[in-house]
Amino acid sequence: MLLVLHAAAAIVAIGSATHAAVLAIRAWTGRGTRPKLRRTYAVVTAISYGVCFLLGLWIYPTFRVEVRAAHFDVALPWATAAFEVKEHWAGLGLFCAAALVPLGRTVDPRRRDSESRAFAVLTVMLAVVVWYTTFCGLSLTALRPI
Protein backbone atom coordinates (compact mmCIF):
# COMPACT_ATOMS: atom_id res chain seq x y z
CA MET A 1 0.00 0.00 0.00
CA LEU A 2 2.82 2.40 0.89
CA LEU A 3 4.50 1.60 -2.42
CA VAL A 4 1.30 2.47 -4.31
CA LEU A 5 0.97 5.77 -2.41
CA HIS A 6 4.66 6.44 -3.13
CA ALA A 7 4.00 5.95 -6.86
CA ALA A 8 0.82 8.07 -6.73
CA ALA A 9 2.69 10.98 -5.13
CA ALA A 10 5.41 10.59 -7.78
CA ILE A 11 2.80 10.84 -10.55
CA VAL A 12 1.46 14.09 -9.07
CA ALA A 13 5.03 15.39 -8.74
CA ILE A 14 5.91 14.50 -12.34
CA GLY A 15 2.83 16.35 -13.64
CA SER A 16 3.33 19.48 -11.57
CA ALA A 17 7.12 19.60 -12.06
CA THR A 18 6.70 19.26 -15.84
CA HIS A 19 4.07 22.02 -15.94
CA ALA A 20 6.30 24.22 -13.76
CA ALA A 21 9.24 23.64 -16.12
CA VAL A 22 7.16 24.46 -19.21
CA LEU A 23 5.90 27.65 -17.54
CA ALA A 24 9.42 28.65 -16.52
CA ILE A 25 10.74 28.13 -20.07
CA ARG A 26 7.82 30.08 -21.55
CA ALA A 27 8.39 32.93 -19.08
CA TRP A 28 12.12 32.99 -19.76
CA THR A 29 11.54 33.14 -23.54
CA GLY A 30 9.03 35.98 -23.09
CA ARG A 31 5.87 34.01 -23.90
CA GLY A 32 3.83 34.85 -20.78
CA THR A 33 4.66 34.86 -17.09
CA ARG A 34 1.44 33.63 -15.37
CA PRO A 35 2.77 34.23 -11.81
CA LYS A 36 -0.21 32.70 -9.97
CA LEU A 37 0.04 29.43 -11.90
CA ARG A 38 3.81 29.40 -11.40
CA ARG A 39 3.39 29.71 -7.61
CA THR A 40 0.67 27.04 -7.57
CA TYR A 41 2.79 24.51 -9.47
CA ALA A 42 5.79 25.22 -7.25
CA VAL A 43 3.73 24.53 -4.12
CA VAL A 44 2.06 21.39 -5.56
CA THR A 45 5.44 20.07 -6.70
CA ALA A 46 7.04 20.69 -3.30
CA ILE A 47 4.19 19.03 -1.37
CA SER A 48 3.87 16.00 -3.65
CA TYR A 49 7.65 15.64 -3.80
CA GLY A 50 7.90 15.86 0.01
CA VAL A 51 5.15 13.26 0.52
CA CYS A 52 6.74 10.97 -2.08
CA PHE A 53 10.15 11.38 -0.46
CA LEU A 54 8.88 10.61 3.06
CA LEU A 55 7.04 7.51 1.84
CA GLY A 56 10.23 6.44 0.06
CA LEU A 57 12.24 6.83 3.27
CA TRP A 58 9.62 4.75 5.07
CA ILE A 59 9.71 1.78 2.70
CA TYR A 60 13.44 2.00 2.02
CA PRO A 61 14.61 -0.45 4.77
CA THR A 62 12.28 -3.17 3.46
CA PHE A 63 13.46 -2.58 -0.09
CA ARG A 64 17.10 -2.53 1.04
CA VAL A 65 16.89 -5.99 2.61
CA GLU A 66 14.27 -7.86 0.57
CA VAL A 67 14.97 -6.52 -2.90
CA ARG A 68 18.32 -4.80 -3.21
CA ALA A 69 20.49 -7.02 -1.01
CA ALA A 70 18.66 -10.22 -1.94
CA HIS A 71 18.37 -9.72 -5.71
CA PHE A 72 19.90 -6.56 -7.21
CA ASP A 73 23.28 -6.71 -5.44
CA VAL A 74 23.60 -10.40 -6.28
CA ALA A 75 22.44 -10.60 -9.89
CA LEU A 76 21.69 -7.10 -11.23
CA PRO A 77 24.45 -4.63 -10.30
CA TRP A 78 23.20 -2.15 -12.91
CA ALA A 79 19.84 -2.04 -11.07
CA THR A 80 21.65 -1.24 -7.82
CA ALA A 81 23.56 1.53 -9.61
CA ALA A 82 20.34 2.92 -11.13
CA PHE A 83 18.73 2.93 -7.69
CA GLU A 84 21.75 4.59 -6.08
CA VAL A 85 21.52 7.41 -8.65
CA LYS A 86 17.77 7.60 -7.99
CA GLU A 87 18.11 7.94 -4.23
CA HIS A 88 20.85 10.55 -4.43
CA TRP A 89 19.10 12.56 -7.13
CA ALA A 90 15.95 12.39 -5.01
CA GLY A 91 17.86 13.86 -2.06
CA LEU A 92 19.20 16.69 -4.22
CA GLY A 93 15.75 17.28 -5.68
CA LEU A 94 14.30 17.65 -2.18
CA PHE A 95 16.42 20.76 -1.54
CA CYS A 96 15.57 22.08 -5.00
CA ALA A 97 11.79 21.53 -4.58
CA ALA A 98 11.83 23.26 -1.18
CA ALA A 99 13.80 26.25 -2.49
CA LEU A 100 11.61 26.78 -5.57
CA VAL A 101 8.52 27.63 -3.46
CA PRO A 102 9.89 30.91 -1.98
CA LEU A 103 11.84 31.59 -5.18
CA GLY A 104 8.63 31.28 -7.19
CA ARG A 105 7.08 34.03 -5.06
CA THR A 106 9.90 36.54 -5.44
CA VAL A 107 11.08 35.91 -8.99
CA ASP A 108 9.96 38.21 -11.80
CA PRO A 109 10.74 36.64 -15.21
CA ARG A 110 10.18 39.98 -16.95
CA ARG A 111 13.36 41.32 -15.33
CA ARG A 112 15.41 38.56 -17.00
CA ASP A 113 18.04 38.82 -14.24
CA SER A 114 20.16 36.11 -12.60
CA GLU A 115 17.30 35.18 -10.25
CA SER A 116 14.79 34.55 -13.04
CA ARG A 117 17.38 32.66 -15.09
CA ALA A 118 18.30 30.49 -12.09
CA PHE A 119 14.62 29.85 -11.36
CA ALA A 120 14.06 28.61 -14.92
CA VAL A 121 17.16 26.39 -14.89
CA LEU A 122 16.43 24.95 -11.43
CA THR A 123 12.82 24.22 -12.39
CA VAL A 124 13.95 22.31 -15.48
CA MET A 125 16.58 20.43 -13.46
CA LEU A 126 13.97 19.44 -10.88
CA ALA A 127 11.69 18.18 -13.66
CA VAL A 128 14.55 16.04 -15.02
CA VAL A 129 15.16 14.64 -11.50
CA VAL A 130 11.47 13.85 -11.02
CA TRP A 131 11.22 12.14 -14.43
CA TYR A 132 14.29 10.01 -13.80
CA THR A 133 13.38 9.04 -10.23
CA THR A 134 9.81 8.17 -11.21
CA PHE A 135 10.69 6.05 -14.22
CA CYS A 136 13.61 4.40 -12.45
CA GLY A 137 11.39 3.57 -9.48
CA LEU A 138 8.61 2.17 -11.63
CA SER A 139 11.06 0.14 -13.74
CA LEU A 140 12.84 -1.35 -10.72
CA THR A 141 9.51 -2.16 -9.09
CA ALA A 142 8.40 -3.93 -12.28
CA LEU A 143 11.68 -5.86 -12.17
CA ARG A 144 11.33 -6.95 -8.55
CA PRO A 145 8.55 -5.50 -6.33
CA ILE A 146 8.72 -5.39 -2.53
Add this chain to the structure above:
Amino acid sequence: MPPTEPRPGPSWTWALCFGVVAFSAAHAIPLPAPAYLPESGAWTFRPPEGAIAMHYYGVLGWGLLGAGLGPAWARTRWGRRGTPHACAVTALAVALVYFVGIELWKLL
Protein backbone atom coordinates in the same frame (compact mmCIF):
# COMPACT_ATOMS: atom_id res chain seq x y z
CA MET B 1 14.26 46.71 2.59
CA PRO B 2 17.31 47.47 4.78
CA PRO B 3 20.63 46.22 3.41
CA THR B 4 21.17 43.87 6.39
CA GLU B 5 17.96 41.98 5.62
CA PRO B 6 18.47 39.33 2.90
CA ARG B 7 15.70 38.92 0.36
CA PRO B 8 13.74 35.65 0.66
CA GLY B 9 14.95 34.50 -2.76
CA PRO B 10 18.71 34.62 -2.12
CA SER B 11 18.23 33.29 1.39
CA TRP B 12 16.53 30.16 0.10
CA THR B 13 18.97 29.89 -2.77
CA TRP B 14 21.85 29.80 -0.29
CA ALA B 15 19.93 27.08 1.60
CA LEU B 16 19.71 25.06 -1.62
CA CYS B 17 23.38 25.62 -2.35
CA PHE B 18 24.56 24.63 1.15
CA GLY B 19 22.19 21.66 1.30
CA VAL B 20 23.41 20.26 -2.01
CA VAL B 21 27.09 20.77 -1.11
CA ALA B 22 26.72 19.22 2.38
CA PHE B 23 24.70 16.27 1.02
CA SER B 24 27.26 15.57 -1.72
CA ALA B 25 30.25 16.07 0.59
CA ALA B 26 28.77 13.72 3.19
CA HIS B 27 28.66 11.04 0.50
CA ALA B 28 31.96 11.82 -1.23
CA ILE B 29 34.35 12.40 1.70
CA PRO B 30 32.48 10.69 3.53
CA LEU B 31 31.53 12.73 6.61
CA PRO B 32 30.76 10.75 9.79
CA ALA B 33 27.09 9.82 9.78
CA PRO B 34 25.06 7.20 11.64
CA ALA B 35 24.04 4.16 9.63
CA TYR B 36 20.76 2.32 10.10
CA LEU B 37 20.92 -1.46 10.29
CA PRO B 38 17.56 -2.60 8.86
CA GLU B 39 17.92 -6.21 10.01
CA SER B 40 18.39 -5.34 13.68
CA GLY B 41 16.69 -1.92 13.67
CA ALA B 42 19.75 -0.33 15.33
CA TRP B 43 21.72 2.84 14.56
CA THR B 44 25.51 2.82 14.63
CA PHE B 45 28.51 4.81 13.46
CA ARG B 46 30.48 1.57 12.99
CA PRO B 47 28.38 -1.08 11.23
CA PRO B 48 29.60 -4.66 11.72
CA GLU B 49 31.49 -6.30 8.88
CA GLY B 50 29.11 -7.82 6.32
CA ALA B 51 25.94 -6.28 7.80
CA ILE B 52 23.49 -4.38 5.62
CA ALA B 53 24.02 -0.74 6.61
CA MET B 54 22.03 2.23 5.32
CA HIS B 55 24.04 5.46 5.36
CA TYR B 56 21.46 7.41 3.36
CA TYR B 57 19.59 8.81 6.37
CA GLY B 58 22.82 10.12 7.89
CA VAL B 59 23.90 11.66 4.59
CA LEU B 60 20.48 13.29 4.25
CA GLY B 61 20.88 14.65 7.78
CA TRP B 62 24.10 16.38 6.73
CA GLY B 63 22.27 17.88 3.76
CA LEU B 64 19.46 19.18 5.95
CA LEU B 65 22.00 20.65 8.37
CA GLY B 66 23.71 22.40 5.46
CA ALA B 67 20.40 23.71 4.15
CA GLY B 68 19.64 25.06 7.63
CA LEU B 69 22.88 27.05 7.60
CA GLY B 70 22.03 28.68 4.24
CA PRO B 71 19.66 31.39 5.53
CA ALA B 72 22.13 32.22 8.32
CA TRP B 73 24.91 32.58 5.73
CA ALA B 74 22.65 34.89 3.68
CA ARG B 75 22.69 37.34 6.61
CA THR B 76 26.46 37.60 6.70
CA ARG B 77 28.48 40.16 4.73
CA TRP B 78 29.75 37.46 2.33
CA GLY B 79 26.29 35.99 1.91
CA ARG B 80 24.81 39.35 0.91
CA ARG B 81 27.61 40.03 -1.58
CA GLY B 82 27.76 36.57 -3.08
CA THR B 83 26.04 35.15 -6.13
CA PRO B 84 23.71 32.53 -4.66
CA HIS B 85 21.87 31.77 -7.90
CA ALA B 86 24.96 30.88 -9.89
CA CYS B 87 26.33 28.92 -6.91
CA ALA B 88 23.09 26.93 -6.49
CA VAL B 89 22.75 26.06 -10.18
CA THR B 90 26.42 25.08 -10.43
CA ALA B 91 26.37 23.04 -7.19
CA LEU B 92 23.24 21.17 -8.24
CA ALA B 93 24.54 20.45 -11.76
CA VAL B 94 27.90 19.21 -10.46
CA ALA B 95 26.22 17.05 -7.80
CA LEU B 96 23.84 15.46 -10.32
CA VAL B 97 26.73 14.60 -12.65
CA TYR B 98 28.88 13.40 -9.73
CA PHE B 99 26.32 10.86 -8.56
CA VAL B 100 25.87 9.46 -12.07
CA GLY B 101 29.62 9.35 -12.60
CA ILE B 102 30.37 7.59 -9.33
CA GLU B 103 27.84 4.84 -10.09
CA LEU B 104 29.14 4.36 -13.63
CA TRP B 105 32.66 4.16 -12.19
CA LYS B 106 31.54 1.44 -9.74
CA LEU B 107 30.02 -0.58 -12.59
CA LEU B 108 33.23 -0.51 -14.65
